[in-house]
Amino acid sequence: MPEEKHIDRTSCWTYMGGIISNKLIFALAILFCVCIPQMTLGQSPNATPELKGPVAAMNYRIGPGDVIDVLVTKNEALSRTGVRVNSQGTIQLPMLDNDISAACLTEGQLAERVEEAYRKYLVSPSVNVSVREFNSNPVAVIGAVNSPGRFQMQRPIRLAELLTFVNGPSTSAGRTVEIIRDPSHPFCDGPKLERPIATGEELLSFRLDDVFRGGEQTNPLIKAGDVVRIAEADKVNAYIQGNIRSALAINLADPVTLTQAIAMAGGTTSGAQLDKVSIRRQIAGSINRNEMVVNVKEINQGKRDDVLLEPNDIINVPGPTGSKKILGDIFRSIIPTITRFPVSVIP
Numbered sequence: 001m002p003e004e005k006h007i008d009r010t011s012c013w014t015y016m017g018g019i020i021s022n023k024l025i026f027a028l029a030i031l032f033c034v035c036i037p038q039m040t041l042g043q044s045p046n047a048t049p050e051l052k053g054p055v056a057a058m059n060y061r062i063g064p065g066d067v068i069d070v071l072v073t074k075n076e077a078l079s080r081t082g083v084r085v086n087s088q089g090t091i092q093l094p095m096l097d098n099d100i101s102a103a104c105l106t107e108g109q110l111a112e113r114v115e116e117a118y119r120k121y122l123v124s125p126s127v128n129v130s131v132r133e134f135n136s137n138p139v140a141v142i143g144a145v146n147s148p149g150r151f152q153m154q155r156p157i158r159l160a161e162l163l164t165f166v167n168g169p170s171t172s173a174g175r176t177v178e179i180i181r182d183p184s185h186p187f188c189d190g191p192k193l194e195r196p197i198a199t200g201e202e203l204l205s206f207r208l209d210d211v212f213r214g215g216e217q218t219n220p221l222i223k224a225g226d227v228v229r230i231a232e233a234d235k236v237n238a239y240i241q242g243n244i245r246s247a248l249a250i251n252l253a254d255p256v257t258l259t260q261a262i263a264m265a266g267g268t269t270s271g272a273q274l275d276k277v278s279i280r281r282q283i284a285g286s287i288n289r290n291e292m293v294v295n296v297k298e299i300n301q302g303k304r305d306d307v308l309l310e311p312n313d314i315i316n317v318p319g320p321t322g323s324k325k326i327l328g329d330i331f332r333s334i335i336p337t338i339t340r341f342p343v344s345v346i347p
Helices: 009-019 022-032 054-059 107-118 159-164 208-213 258-264 296-300 326-338
Strands: 038-040 067-072 080-084 127-133 138-143 149-153 173-180 203-207 227-232 237-242 248-251 277-282 289-294 314-317 343-346
Touching (some): 067 107, 107 127, 138 159, 159 208
Parallel strands (some): 149 343
Antiparallel strands (some): 138 149, 173 203, 237 248
16 A cells, blocks of 8 residues: 555645635535545556656646745755645745745746745845645546546646546446536636636536537636536436425436426425526537526416426526525535545646
């Protein structure tokens, strides 16, 4: 067995709690903060992980949870090794009154920032920064793939390329790949923080053949915290959440209507606004969704036809309180699977 690396669970929990909605803290902390050693892809399980390289040194954007070394040339007293970037994306260094912001900077950019801070005390300071542990870009791939696993990304990567690291879809795969995403999770794109590609979305869905054609809309950049899942051929789902008894993934192997979905979720809770039920349906070949608002009361009264659900529809039953979100339930259901996998590094 390889020697287990130590991960500061306190820092890890602080990081996850600082960037993710409260409902998902427990699930995602378990998902990405388990003490399992990292391996660079291509290594044997017994190999010593090598986490550094030209790509990481030049392009990697530092983030919360990363561990870095800061070397001040000819000043050992100010040099520090094993400095963990905190949940706010900053680090503390000797003599400096204020924390240094490290998030979304490369090693070279952070070194320049530290040099600038030390110019108040030193003549022509020279600083070198290197990343010791890459912890801020976790992703996972599960479902009908040949080699499911967890990964730490050291560079930007698109969905189609990520699927090559799990040896592609398995023979039982269906036609759909999903990205389960918490839009509150921060991520870097170049030198600045970028907004999520679909603000407010929690589930993106694509046809596999569209993904491998390589268009930007159907082959998106993977973001830190994403869970990618390829459904098996007979497990195509729609999702219902909101003011219902139980948020639910509904199998569409047989046709299911909107009112049937509500019944399968245990019915509605007090105050549910059945005249304003929304269905968000992803546009073919796009990351965007159209939203239709349906008056379920009129369906129940026979005044309009029921709505036949399509794969990956997201139904929301609005109401004043007690809204149940499907994302939390999805994460809870996949945690036992994900935590079995070792963490590999995508260099």
